[in-house]
Amino acid sequence: MISRRAFLRTGSVLAAGAAAPQSFFGLATPESPLTEFGYWDVSMAPGLQENQRAETYDILMGISDDALLKPFREMAGKSAPGLDLGGWYSYRSSFNYKTDDAGFAPGHAFGQWISALSRSYAITRSPEIRQRVRGLNQLYAEAISAKYFELSRFPAYSYDKIVIGLIDSHELVDDSEAFSILDRTTALAMAHLPAKAVPRESVWQPGRDVSYTWDESYTLPENLFLAYKRGAGSQYRELAGKYLMDDGYFDPLSRGVNVLEGKHAYSYVNALSSAMQAYLTMGSEKHLLAARNGFDMLAAQSYVTGGWGPDELLRGPESEALFASLSKSHNSFEAPCGSYAHFKLSRYLLRVTRDSRYGDSMERVMYNTVLGAKPLQADGHAFYYADYNSQGSRVYSKHRWPCCSGTLPQVAADYRINTYFRNGRDVYVNLYLPSTLRWKSEGKDFSLVQEGNYPLDDSVRLTLSVSRAEKFALLLRIPSWAEGPSATINGRPLQGPIVNGQFLRIEHKWKTGDEIVLRLPMAFRLEAIDAKHPGTVALLRGPLVLFPIEVSTSILSRQQLLSARSIGPSKWMVEAAGERATFVPFTEVGEKTYSTYVEISS
Template structure:
């Protein structure tokens, strides 16, 4: 890019900032943070206990803790002309002359996930207080600092995409790993990228209208920038980050139509547009913009309206047009059904943010669907960077890994698993809200009491969970339990082994307000009737078999057609098994939850 062009960009950027300050009052920030009925716990307050969530968190933590630091920093040093020791990481992460999109994606976005690895490590330190993790975060920030210069982005196809992740990593290093240099480095990195950013958030059609050396330049995601700009501001990095957040809110082509009830998702890149809804949420949290809250609520509802029974969405990373055969065609036309670690990360964030803002429990239903039917079935990231990427819902599906090392999903996976704890519980001045039923322990101050709640469960394989209180003194407060919308009428609660006069209502919080004492125990058992979930209204006879939050997949070979009655008569293979059996004219049809599938071929939807 010539100096003249860069000056033009800076001039356009100043004009865009001035225009942003003149937005209509309905769109403009009130400059007043919005009150929220629910709040997040700190990372350190929630500890996962033995179980699959802890296993995934520990695997990711260990992998990135031991990843070579020179290799992580090498692309930044190479592209800024500095000595670059260490081995190439390869795949998307290392510069390559072979990059020829879309035919060859080797060397696609050098260094793109660095910020996410830094973020994942910073959050892991906040959880574990492991000194080696904190030290690694600090070394990476110091090592990155000399490369935070404008030259890095020369001939770089996705400057906004990569900087957004760098921003996230640096603000997390400051917030969660107490890094003293992080904000200084962030300011340098921000100065370095600004000449290469557009004047405002551009969608892909607008990007394609600009001159571009190859198609990859049209894929940049400037519309995701506001979320982390707002977070940088709220964490103390300076007012300019608030102004930058407002500048890149994609109001014209995304948030305004969504707020007006217009579904503009069809044809859009799926994960990045779900992730962008979190920018609207930050506009609400920081600036009090009801307009952006409405946009986020409507947008996420449109996502839920075209989700698979698993909670996944976006086949071929693209949203489908409603009332078409788009989802049905994907079952035979692609094996790339849901971009799993990235999609799960974005989904958890927007559902958690909307739950905080609205207090509504049903956002947690969508989170647990994603948890048990997608991400807990993802294979671990291999030391060479080969990563599970897509969940496959094809009618002849198989689990497979992505062919390129260190893709985008290798960055979101460690962030997501570090967030499992803060997604499991929320709080209010009146008490605690139990969102996910996972082995875990949460500690907090309730009134004058020091409180802890320990959850022991094999849910969802078992239909019950036990919550045990530890209090240093008795205290009155509320414990709210999410009752999923699928819960049957036999769902019940015991307190200290005795039936309580409580009436759980599906799709709501069951709020138990009482004076609690040390060693009180809550036992919650769910009625989990088998049910059938159609693909969509156009295909009522194409159904998935569900039990509670879990989708059951037919292991091939499976009959071409099977009756609804037969599916609803499925029986467990044994009392403790995750396998289910469906009677057919021949051998019983074996059905499994997604995490239990390894190399088998399988099918999510059955023709009835």
């Protein structure tokens, strides 16, 4: 039994003076990052991931144009017919952050929803989505004004989301007008943004209440760098550099100094993706070190689920805040937003370092947090906090259209680009999801089909189809928890060692019908919440945290937990003193009360 913190100490925080870039384990970082496949390259089989994308897509397509544009039109003083969505998305000129809910962040999710629809178009190639995105961009261009940024509490936050929506619609929907709309938006926004990145707690708009300090200018560089790299113009690279928060954040992180304590969880983790884009765009090793060290520091203060930030605050080294939150808070992890930030950061780091533990982390967060989120509702009710309290429950946020209603649709589309990567002709399989990858290489067609019931079962089947026999490598992530992993090719055992915590490289001259069966045996194991509380543990099997539902306060023993037995496809039972406790994955909790951690007697 180990704690998350103890496990993460197997890696070391790197200092800016080290011979960079290096991996966490001292291996040379490859010169070229792995590349992502396109959304269109991956077809997901029916299942939780694809259901989540389809559900959010249906909600977004069901919102009228007038409802989406209403806050922009109202803030510009224009005619604004149609339904008011309410909640955070609405505009209220008399909004009081102490008493009101509706009007907190007018129009905040518009850009994220455009981004999510653009990604759905890349997946489905639906003419209806393409027409919708282009039409909404034109209506937005007619409605946007400087007043929108002047009146908004969060001009940088809103601008950042609009940037990703426009550059995604340019790249994925081929909206030729998107960059000109972005240029106009940028010109309107600049007068209402701080001159540089400012901490979330800093007053930079004199005479306004404290809620105006909650903007997130330090997250801007990631999408501005992306705008530059996608061809929007060199001015976006310059803007990105202007908003890199080096003083007080990236500089100390690059030296291995932990400055996370007290910072807003989602936005400061999201900002680490800006550091990664600074590396990927400019080759800045300092920013790579900052992101890598920041990830280590974050992982060392994470729950067993991979979630972090109780009550939306990052904690200091050796803090007992996670343990205290089990009894004092239900606001454990901002699940859709936090997962979105976590997936982006770990995806960047995996591409650069090829270190499989980032894939392990993505998998853990996916199965144990956001994949179990309650579905977004047409009236704006959204899942916000994952609850790790000893009496936890899955509930909707009391806010309508909160920030997590913007990130969940993006998360749901991105399962595809988290699953596979490539390095020239070689293909990396990062997540084991039933799916089909199709790609071309040197004029030849290839496909890879994944099948199986992982992670409930321990086997994954991968079948190749090629237009002509071809030699290249498949690299399969071997999770650190796998006990005695094995693989066969066309029924014959693979020769040589298979090492946990690495990618297994299988180089072969592949032909159509070649089949790999990968076995990742799963034993029960326990992880303590931290070193100071070794008796407060969670039960895991493979990547899944198993949550006891409707549990009593009785204390279980270590051996009783490790002797859990299967009573169904996704249910396990622990028996103790004549009582029975049922354990299920987060995706199966439903409306029942649950716990994440239990107390053990020995």
